[in-house]
Each structure stands twice: as C-alpha cells, then as structure tokens.
Amino acid sequence: MNPLEGFEFDRILSEDITTRTINLLGTLPAPDDPSKRLPAVLRLEKTALPKESASVLATQVLTDFSILDHNDVYSWITARTRLPAKDEATAIPADWKLYLICPASPQHISKYSEQARFFVRETPSLYETVTKKWIESIPPKRIEWVYNILEGKKEQESIVFDDKDPELGFVLLPDSKWDRQNPHSLYLQVIVRRRDVRSLRDLTSAHAQFLKHIRSTIKKVVPATFVYVKPEELNIFVHYQPSYYHFHIHVTHIRGPSTGQHHLLDDIIENIELSESYYQRRVLVFPLGVEHPLYKAMEEADPIREFLNS
Amino acid sequence: MNPLEGFEFDRILSEDITTRTINLLGTLPAPDDPSKRLPAVLRLEKTALPKESASVLATQVLTDFSILDHNDVYSWITARTRLPAKDEATAIPADWKLYLICPASPQHISKYSEQARFFVRETPSLYETVTKKWIESIPPKRIEWVYNILEGKKEQESIVFDDKDPELGFVLLPDSKWDRQNPHSLYLQVIVRRRDVRSLRDLTSAHAQFLKHIRSTIKKVVPATFVYVKPEELNIFVHYQPSYYHFHIHVTHIRGPSTGQHHLLDDIIENIELSESYYQRRVLVFPLGVEHPLYKAMEEADPIREFLNS
The missing domain is CATH 3.30.428.10 (HIT-like)
Structure with a gap:
C-alpha cells in the first residue's frame, strides 16, 4: 500500500542541506471522498548509514556508476541504489524516512515553512x-x-x-x-x-x-x-x-x-x-x-x- | 563500468551521523594484475536533496513503503528508491556520492580513520x-x-x-x-x-x-x-x-x-x-x-x- 498514492506536489516549504531533509506541501485525496483533496505536509529525509550494513552498502547496494572525475589516486563517482529483491530486503536498509501530516493545518504548514x-x-x-x-x-x-x-x-x-x-x-x-x-x-x-x-x-x-x-x-x-x-x-x-x-x-x-x-x-x-x-x-x-x-x-x-x- | 568491481570490504574507518557519510577501508584488484589487491579508502555519502527534483522525489522516486506508525494526522514511513529507467535518469538524480582513493597510503587511511x-x-x-x-x-x-x-x-x-x-x-x-x-x-x-x-x-x-x-x-x-x-x-x-x-x-x-x-x-x-x-x-x-x-x-x-x- 502506497500512502502517497495520488499525492500532488504543490511547493517546497523548507530544506536542510546538512541533514538531507526537505519539507514539501502537497495534497492527497480524502480517504472517504477521493474527489476532495486534503493539504499534506511531507518531510523527506535520507536515512543515516547503519554501521551493520557497511559491507552490504559497498558491495551490493550500488549500481549505475558514473565517474565524474579522476586525478592521480582519487576518483569522484555518483551512483544509484539498486532496489533489493524481496529476500534481500532485510539486509539492505530502507534509504528514506518519511513523515507525513495529513490533513495539515495552517499551523502545521507554517511550522515547516522556511522563514528568513x-x-x-x-x-x-x-x-x-x-x-x-x-x-x-x-x-x-x-x-x-x-x-x-x-x-x-x-x-x-x-x-x-x-x-x-x-x-x-x-x-x-x-x-x-x-x-x-x-x-x-x-x-x-x-x-x-x-x-x-x-x-x-x-x-x-x-x-x-x-x-x-x-x-x-x-x-x-x-x-x-x-x-x-x-x-x-x-x-x-x-x-x-x-x-x-x-x-x-x-x-x-x-x-x-x-x-x-x-x-x-x-x-x-x-x-x-x-x-x-x-x-x-x-x-x-x-x-x-x-x-x-x-x-x-x-x-x-x-x-x-x-x-x-x- | 563499475569502479567498485571486485571491492572487498575490510572495516569501517569512521562515520558521521549528521551528514550521512561513512568511510570504509577495503581492497580492489590491481588493474594490471588482478591477482594483486590494492588498499582502497571509499567514502559513501548520500547526496543532498536538490530543490529542482522535489516534485519528482515525492511522486516518482519512492517505492516499497512501510508504515512504521500512525497517530492522529501524523504518519512515520520508510521507503526505498526506485531505480529509474534510462530515459528518466536525468530527472531522477543519483542518490549517492562516492569518493574513492586507490591505492590508499597509510596516511590516507589514518586521515579517514576515526580517532578519539x-x-x-x-x-x-x-x-x-x-x-x-x-x-x-x-x-x-x-x-x-x-x-x-x-x-x-x-x-x-x-x-x-x-x-x-x-x-x-x-x-x-x-x-x-x-x-x-x-x-x-x-x-x-x-x-x-x-x-x-x-x-x-x-x-x-x-x-x-x-x-x-x-x-x-x-x-x-x-x-x-x-x-x-x-x-x-x-x-x-x-x-x-x-x-x-x-x-x-x-x-x-x-x-x-x-x-x-x-x-x-x-x-x-x-x-x-x-x-x-x-x-x-x-x-x-x-x-x-x-x-x-x-x-x-x-x-x-x-x-x-x-x-x-x-
């Protein structure tokens, strides 16, 4: 079951570059009446790297490598997460943590909005x-x-x-x-x-x-x-x-x-x-x-x- | 081409829970003689969330949802990154940044090692x-x-x-x-x-x-x-x-x-x-x-x- 089914993106409320967190505003269909839409605050956060999975991370999770640059012994690379098969799912930890508030009140929205x-x-x-x-x-x-x-x-x-x-x-x-x-x-x-x-x-x-x-x-x-x-x-x-x-x-x-x-x-x-x-x-x-x-x-x-x- | 092909994990050198970064020590086969192994320092870092992709992130990237808990209007959820199809790859940014040093000297290893x-x-x-x-x-x-x-x-x-x-x-x-x-x-x-x-x-x-x-x-x-x-x-x-x-x-x-x-x-x-x-x-x-x-x-x-x- 996808709790974000039908999510429509509205705008970014705030972001934190250090902790890899972003707060979005959007809408979700009301459970009892899908023609009605409810405001939703969605925080997307990348999970921390668990020490236990370090070996799995380096050897099994990564795919789609792209070498950005290379100088002497140093290389800069980007990669993507391979989606694990069902039986691997416990070894390869989820990479996102979500926090959903729905319906979100104006106070919720203002709490997660960026302010100068x-x-x-x-x-x-x-x-x-x-x-x-x-x-x-x-x-x-x-x-x-x-x-x-x-x-x-x-x-x-x-x-x-x-x-x-x-x-x-x-x-x-x-x-x-x-x-x-x-x-x-x-x-x-x-x-x-x-x-x-x-x-x-x-x-x-x-x-x-x-x-x-x-x-x-x-x-x-x-x-x-x-x-x-x-x-x-x-x-x-x-x-x-x-x-x-x-x-x-x-x-x-x-x-x-x-x-x-x-x-x-x-x-x-x-x-x-x-x-x-x-x-x-x-x-x-x-x-x-x-x-x-x-x-x-x-x-x-x-x-x-x-x-x-x- | 996978720059980590043949990577063997040795141990964790250090981690940073705030920036979602982990430094590993391992070995890679020498390019000219695959029977020889070279020490390698590998930094794995989750990428920051780019504002431009916020809408794509919420609606297209996530899959494998698991609802951890739910209370009133609040939900806590984990999710995984869906691997994009070739034509989507520019819209869905890479989620990992890697920094590889190989062969790594003892000085490199000590620089990335956790010290009290x-x-x-x-x-x-x-x-x-x-x-x-x-x-x-x-x-x-x-x-x-x-x-x-x-x-x-x-x-x-x-x-x-x-x-x-x-x-x-x-x-x-x-x-x-x-x-x-x-x-x-x-x-x-x-x-x-x-x-x-x-x-x-x-x-x-x-x-x-x-x-x-x-x-x-x-x-x-x-x-x-x-x-x-x-x-x-x-x-x-x-x-x-x-x-x-x-x-x-x-x-x-x-x-x-x-x-x-x-x-x-x-x-x-x-x-x-x-x-x-x-x-x-x-x-x-x-x-x-x-x-x-x-x-x-x-x-x-x-x-x-x-x-x-x-």
Missing part, C-alpha cells in the same frame, strides 16, 4: 526594554511541564539523576531528540531546581559555584550511567535564546549533534569569573527567525533596525 | 608553555600557500575582494568547501595581510579597529557580490584551534554549515572591548583529536592530565 533568519544584536538595553518584557509576558502555563518534572508528577521513569538540593539541585533526563540507542547521538537535559534563573542573561559571578557543582556532577554521573562515554567527551552547553525560560543545560556527545549557537558551560563559568556582570554587560548576537515573536518585538522597539547592524 | 576526540582545557600557562612552542615549531613552508595568495602568485582568479592596506587589509576568496552554487552552502575565507596574528590568542583590544574594519567591509562586499545574501545573514567566525596559524576568518550563510567550535567575530570584538587581554587570560576549551600533535604535546607537558579535567 537573521543574526540579531541584543544590547543590554534591548534586553532590558524588550526581551525581558517579552519573556515576562509568556504565560506561566508554558513551563508547567518543567514544574511537573521537578515536582515528580511527570516523566519520573526517565529521570537519570535527581539532585534534590533546592539551591544547587537539578534533574537530569534524556532529551526527546535522543533515540536512546546511538551513543553518538546521546542527548540529555539538565533542568535546575531553582526558579530564579531564566537564561544566560541572569547569570552573574554569584552563580559560579552553582554551575561548577552541576558541571562536576554531570561529569561523574553521565559516564557512570552511559558507560561508553568519557567525561572529556561530554559537550555541555546552553542556548541563547533558549526554547523555554527556565534555566536548563544540554549534554551531548562530542561526535553528536552541534549547532552554531552554543555557549559552552566551561566558557560561561570562565566569563562570570573574569567579570562578575559579564552577561549583563555583553551585546549577545544570535540567529532569530523573522516570524519569532521576539523578532517582532525588537523590530517594533527599534524602527531604525539597529538590532540587525553593527 | 576530547574537550581539552588550554589554560593561559598551557598556551605559553606548550601550544605557542608547538605553533612555532611548525615549518614555515606549511603556510607558503597563504603567502602565495597574498603576494598575488596563486588563486588570483578566485579572489572576490582584495584590500591591499598592509595593516588593515585582507584577501577574500571562496573556501574549497563551497560548491560555488548552492547559496546556503556559501563558504568564503578572509585571509588578513598582516602576519603577526597567529590565532585568537594573539588578539587584544589593540585589534578592535582592525576587526571592525574587516567586519564592516565583509558586510558590504559579500552581499554586493553574492546578491542572494543579506549582511545580517552572514555567519562570520573564527576557529580555535585553527587549521593554520595565520589569522583568517570564515564567512558562511546563516543556513549553512556550522560546527560547535565557532567564535563569532561579533563576540570576539565584544570580548576585547570589555577586557583588553581577554584572550590572554581565558581558559579556552576546544575539542582535539588524540592523534593531533598538539594533543600529544599537551599530554607530555601535563602528565596528570589536568588539561582534560575541570
């Missing part, structure tokens, strides 16, 4: 007058899921480590981005117990001991729990802007996913020790989508758009 | 006693290619912009990582004319005007040359450690390739303006392969391995 993203410059005064107000306007309900975890109401079976000290304590648990299998895609999240730190901007030298306590605990607990990872392989970082405003820290493997806007916990500790109000005095530069409410708030507050230029 | 990488902590004193000495021991011949560009002897046809001022000047040219086609994979390099800055560690507040001059020039020149990119879409950053010790700056698109160890030029300028000897006083943390000569030098100088722990 720009580097913005958040000066201390722009933080005080715009960002802080915007953060304070976010309904508290949005981080109730965080309090549910901290209060032991949700996701308790997932918790890897729980430090119950009200000042220094935190909960360590897997991030939803981790498949919980591949050691290199390890992804954990540290959610702190104290509720008075919204983001990087609130950290001062007074937090150095607190952050060092978290760092040394993570470096002990994570390698003890996930024995394939060493303390010096842990990538411990913070996002600014974060996706929610209750202080949290990301923990990944040094070979794992990494994006541009990381602030290493090590760097943060260094900075607040060098200069006590470092994060209150710094212009912070970060990428921001133009559809983001914070972008819109900055644009309104700064009509000459100084937040975009330096 | 750890976060190291370079204190100011470790920089002074180990890193600086190691940098000074690198034969000057290694950066002759840089001087060839600056002196107008090589790659002159590629130069995008040339600021000839001996103090503030720089050359702007495409990086070899850029295909020079996809706007999102834009990758340029700024090589400064002055020869007294090896890396981030040499920058002080005295360089603020120099760096600001480069920043403002790039933000004017790049969007004027590559008209699809806006100044606020430029990701301008420095690596530490860099791959060569003559000060240079990377310029990419905000949607383009990004790795963890970026120091934004904006952040660098902020830091030296906040504190004049910021980069001389900071512990700098960065990932380093254990086969890297700098790693070995650090290990020798610090037998209790404090450079690994915090």
Whole structure:
C-alpha cells in the first residue's frame, strides 16, 4: 500500500542541506471522498548509514556508476541504489524516512515553512526594554511541564539523576531528540531546581559555584550511567535564546549533534569569573527567525533596525 | 563500468551521523594484475536533496513503503528508491556520492580513520608553555600557500575582494568547501595581510579597529557580490584551534554549515572591548583529536592530565 498514492506536489516549504531533509506541501485525496483533496505536509529525509550494513552498502547496494572525475589516486563517482529483491530486503536498509501530516493545518504548514533568519544584536538595553518584557509576558502555563518534572508528577521513569538540593539541585533526563540507542547521538537535559534563573542573561559571578557543582556532577554521573562515554567527551552547553525560560543545560556527545549557537558551560563559568556582570554587560548576537515573536518585538522597539547592524 | 568491481570490504574507518557519510577501508584488484589487491579508502555519502527534483522525489522516486506508525494526522514511513529507467535518469538524480582513493597510503587511511576526540582545557600557562612552542615549531613552508595568495602568485582568479592596506587589509576568496552554487552552502575565507596574528590568542583590544574594519567591509562586499545574501545573514567566525596559524576568518550563510567550535567575530570584538587581554587570560576549551600533535604535546607537558579535567 502506497500512502502517497495520488499525492500532488504543490511547493517546497523548507530544506536542510546538512541533514538531507526537505519539507514539501502537497495534497492527497480524502480517504472517504477521493474527489476532495486534503493539504499534506511531507518531510523527506535520507536515512543515516547503519554501521551493520557497511559491507552490504559497498558491495551490493550500488549500481549505475558514473565517474565524474579522476586525478592521480582519487576518483569522484555518483551512483544509484539498486532496489533489493524481496529476500534481500532485510539486509539492505530502507534509504528514506518519511513523515507525513495529513490533513495539515495552517499551523502545521507554517511550522515547516522556511522563514528568513537573521543574526540579531541584543544590547543590554534591548534586553532590558524588550526581551525581558517579552519573556515576562509568556504565560506561566508554558513551563508547567518543567514544574511537573521537578515536582515528580511527570516523566519520573526517565529521570537519570535527581539532585534534590533546592539551591544547587537539578534533574537530569534524556532529551526527546535522543533515540536512546546511538551513543553518538546521546542527548540529555539538565533542568535546575531553582526558579530564579531564566537564561544566560541572569547569570552573574554569584552563580559560579552553582554551575561548577552541576558541571562536576554531570561529569561523574553521565559516564557512570552511559558507560561508553568519557567525561572529556561530554559537550555541555546552553542556548541563547533558549526554547523555554527556565534555566536548563544540554549534554551531548562530542561526535553528536552541534549547532552554531552554543555557549559552552566551561566558557560561561570562565566569563562570570573574569567579570562578575559579564552577561549583563555583553551585546549577545544570535540567529532569530523573522516570524519569532521576539523578532517582532525588537523590530517594533527599534524602527531604525539597529538590532540587525553593527 | 563499475569502479567498485571486485571491492572487498575490510572495516569501517569512521562515520558521521549528521551528514550521512561513512568511510570504509577495503581492497580492489590491481588493474594490471588482478591477482594483486590494492588498499582502497571509499567514502559513501548520500547526496543532498536538490530543490529542482522535489516534485519528482515525492511522486516518482519512492517505492516499497512501510508504515512504521500512525497517530492522529501524523504518519512515520520508510521507503526505498526506485531505480529509474534510462530515459528518466536525468530527472531522477543519483542518490549517492562516492569518493574513492586507490591505492590508499597509510596516511590516507589514518586521515579517514576515526580517532578519539576530547574537550581539552588550554589554560593561559598551557598556551605559553606548550601550544605557542608547538605553533612555532611548525615549518614555515606549511603556510607558503597563504603567502602565495597574498603576494598575488596563486588563486588570483578566485579572489572576490582584495584590500591591499598592509595593516588593515585582507584577501577574500571562496573556501574549497563551497560548491560555488548552492547559496546556503556559501563558504568564503578572509585571509588578513598582516602576519603577526597567529590565532585568537594573539588578539587584544589593540585589534578592535582592525576587526571592525574587516567586519564592516565583509558586510558590504559579500552581499554586493553574492546578491542572494543579506549582511545580517552572514555567519562570520573564527576557529580555535585553527587549521593554520595565520589569522583568517570564515564567512558562511546563516543556513549553512556550522560546527560547535565557532567564535563569532561579533563576540570576539565584544570580548576585547570589555577586557583588553581577554584572550590572554581565558581558559579556552576546544575539542582535539588524540592523534593531533598538539594533543600529544599537551599530554607530555601535563602528565596528570589536568588539561582534560575541570
């Protein structure tokens, strides 16, 4: 059965050249009335290369070779995937992963649509007058899921480590981005117990001991729990802007996913020790989508758009 | 003609889960004497999804669907690539890119082999006693290619912009990582004319005007040359450690390739303006392969391995 039977392509919503992913908009016939068409968002993603199939990949999967160029010992070649026979299908893994949303709402479509993203410059005064107000306007309900975890109401079976000290304590648990299998895609999240730190901007030298306590605990607990990872392989970082405003820290493997806007916990500790109000005095530069409410708030507050230029 | 005819798989050298790349070691029969076998390094890489083929991809390429799960409007599906008929082959792009090195030398094999990488902590004193000495021991011949560009002897046809001022000047040219086609994979390099800055560690507040001059020039020149990119879409950053010790700056698109160890030029300028000897006083943390000569030098100088722990 072909779940894309009758799919009609409309347009590309977005693409990601690094992860070989593309999001399309199209339509599918309604199951109960094929004369009616439903909007459908379709994400096409090439699968990662499984180590177990490496030998099969090189010797059985490829066909239709075309040699692009050749220089000394080096050759550049393109090839196609041969469709496996029925009995081979378990040895030759599927090469596409699809994610289909149908019928797709306007919110779904906008979520997967490309939006322009720009580097913005958040000066201390722009933080005080715009960002802080915007953060304070976010309904508290949005981080109730965080309090549910901290209060032991949700996701308790997932918790890897729980430090119950009200000042220094935190909960360590897997991030939803981790498949919980591949050691290199390890992804954990540290959610702190104290509720008075919204983001990087609130950290001062007074937090150095607190952050060092978290760092040394993570470096002990994570390698003890996930024995394939060493303390010096842990990538411990913070996002600014974060996706929610209750202080949290990301923990990944040094070979794992990494994006541009990381602030290493090590760097943060260094900075607040060098200069006590470092994060209150710094212009912070970060990428921001133009559809983001914070972008819109900055644009309104700064009509000459100084937040975009330096 | 199949360039992998007779390929025998030996082992996986390394893999990259993000870019869907895997490096294999195997052997191929020698062209002049098929009884002899030659070592071969084979990189298998899934191609990126070309926008032009999006409609073809969704409607013609996929087959062998398998629905993994289904919840409300969401479905997760795997699929395979149908091998196109001869006359379709131009519309349906090749799905693999191969890079073959044969015969591969031990150096080739080691270059593509996975090595353990750890976060190291370079204190100011470790920089002074180990890193600086190691940098000074690198034969000057290694950066002759840089001087060839600056002196107008090589790659002159590629130069995008040339600021000839001996103090503030720089050359702007495409990086070899850029295909020079996809706007999102834009990758340029700024090589400064002055020869007294090896890396981030040499920058002080005295360089603020120099760096600001480069920043403002790039933000004017790049969007004027590559008209699809806006100044606020430029990701301008420095690596530490860099791959060569003559000060240079990377310029990419905000949607383009990004790795963890970026120091934004904006952040660098902020830091030296906040504190004049910021980069001389900071512990700098960065990932380093254990086969890297700098790693070995650090290990020798610090037998209790404090450079690994915090």
